[in-house]
Amino acid sequence: MxxxxxxxxxxxxxxxxxxxxxxxxxxxxxxxxxxxxxxxxxxxxxxxxxxxxxxxxxxxxxxxxxxxxxxxxxxxxxxxxxxxxxxxxxxxxxxxxxxxxxxxxxxxxxxxxxxxxxLKDEAFDFVEADGLKARLIARLCELFDSELQLREVLRTPEWQEKNAVDASFDLYQFFQLEPDYLQYALELPTPIQRLQLLDDILDRIS
Incomplete structure (x- = not known):
């Protein structure tokens, strides 16, 4: 406390x-x-x-x-x-x-x-979370292929080696979302759910 x-x-x-x-x-x-x-x-x-x-x-x-x-x-x-x-x-x-x-x-x-x-995360599957993180980074690089600077940032060792928990928050900086939507993401109890939410967003805009 x-x-x-x-x-x-x-x-x-x-x-x-x-x-x-x-x-x-x-x-x-x-x-x-x-x-x-x-x-x-x-x-x-x-x-x-x-x-x-x-x-x-x-x-x-x-x-x-x-x-x-x-x-x-x-x-x-x-x-x-x-x-x-x-x-x-x-x-x-x-x-x-x-x-x-x-x-x-x-x-x-x-x-x-x-x-x-x-507020700590609930238990989650690390392998599944890492797979989701890698897929999201790859999708972002593909989606923003013309944005050379963003693509290069996501391909740096820092981003490639970032753990799924940190990435499940840090990846939101690349999206412009309403505050209530960000609040919803902040309250989600696992990185898998946060990463899946971003994956769903990419499905809608790609």
Missing amino acids: SVLALFPIPGQVILPNSLCPLHVFEPRYRKMISDCVANDIPLAVSHTKRPLKSSRVPESALANQNTFEPCSVFTGGKVQILQTFEDGRMTVMVDCSTRYRLLDVQQEIPYRLVRCEE
Whole structure:
């Protein structure tokens, strides 16, 4: 179990193994970032379900702003402040290396602290997953044959040797998908299911 600060951002789905740059300007989130850095608290970035006004939170505490209900699965990790401007705005980088499932909320004011568990994959067939990964990379190289740079990237030793778990997230960078679709992929419990989802997408566009 881990305690993380939670930054809900509508439409922002960050898959594992990603760096997430953020421009932080709202005072409560600037405080959240400062507290995370000072106290070594991991930060999670979450897509949201819908605007929410909680009956547990006094209206004045929210400064008349809607807060958002986070999705229950998200990624997070260490946050670094890259720059602080004179007016207090910040640019930060979040190392979203780990996938988490929300258990409960410990604090809501001035920002959310949540208890989470790391969300690990269920058991799967490694041989089947590796076969799917290799087939997807080959299909992408064929589909984007005219995109020399992409083809060369996928044929590098780094990509050819990438394990199926990492590839099942990293391959999504080559697709432009709606946030809710990415959230669905993020919540899938095995790399085989994530890779099959991409295979189905290729079936529809090829």
